[in-house]
Amino acid sequence: MGVETTTLFINGEKRTFSMGDHFGQVPYSETLLETLRDRLGLTAAKKSCDEGACGCCTVIKDGDAVPSCMLLTADCEGAHITTLEGLADPETGELNPVQQAFLDYNAFQCGFCTPGIIMSTQALLNKNPRPTQEEVRDALSGNYCRCISHYHVFEAIDSLAGRGVDLDEKWRDRR
Ligand code: FES
Ligand code: FES
Structure with a gap:
């Protein structure tokens, strides 16, 4: 065998x-x-x-x-x-829109929970580029943050959802 x-x-x-x-x-x-x-x-x-x-x-x-x-x-x-590790552009290192939004909105403190929250966000936006706030909260309901970064996390995600962020093919394929 x-x-x-x-x-x-x-x-x-x-x-x-x-x-x-x-x-x-x-x-x-x-x-x-x-x-x-x-x-x-x-x-x-x-x-x-x-x-x-x-x-x-x-x-x-x-x-x-x-x-x-x-x-x-x-x-x-x-x-x-x-x-x-699979989200940023492997050739240029350019962050994908979700990563960039988290940086722009300082959506983390110690950062320990942040990779998990970003991946939950990415999965949500891949399926639903314009989630409602309720859908965002629902998608992140399994992600806990001891530093209470959620306020800024929601701001970052709302900025993407508000723009109807187009995670174009380049990003969407990377899953
Ligand atoms: S380490 Fe996997 S859910 Fe907590
Ligand atoms: S930023 Fe510290 S646990 Fe979430």
Whole structure:
């Protein structure tokens, strides 16, 4: 029997992992968050509660914002994953509109929760470029911020929604 593998597309890059308990393999019990952070060095998604309650580990999986601490890598075969690292233009480093708006509105304090909030925002705007305030609050209901940055977060998102931000193809494809 051949070695089992799991293939994911992470920030547009195909990554195939050998599954198992030997050195270098990905255990079947490993979460997507652990794979991203510990194996691939993609540390924007943060481990905080590690039980699906805070949203700090949010990434986009096949278009939806999901807590990566609650997913097993082994269960993500064929999935398209976008992390915060996948949002900026890979060639120029130019921030995408959501990242730029968060900077413009100082929509963070310590920043620990911010990658998760940005990914939830990105997932929302990919599907609904003109969300109402209620839809924004609903989309962010799983993201907690101990520093109470939400006021500025909502301002940043409202600025995008108010402009009917056009996350053009260039950005929209990156998910
Ligand atoms: S660390 Fe995943 S939801 Fe809190
Ligand atoms: S900015 Fe500190 S936890 Fe949100």
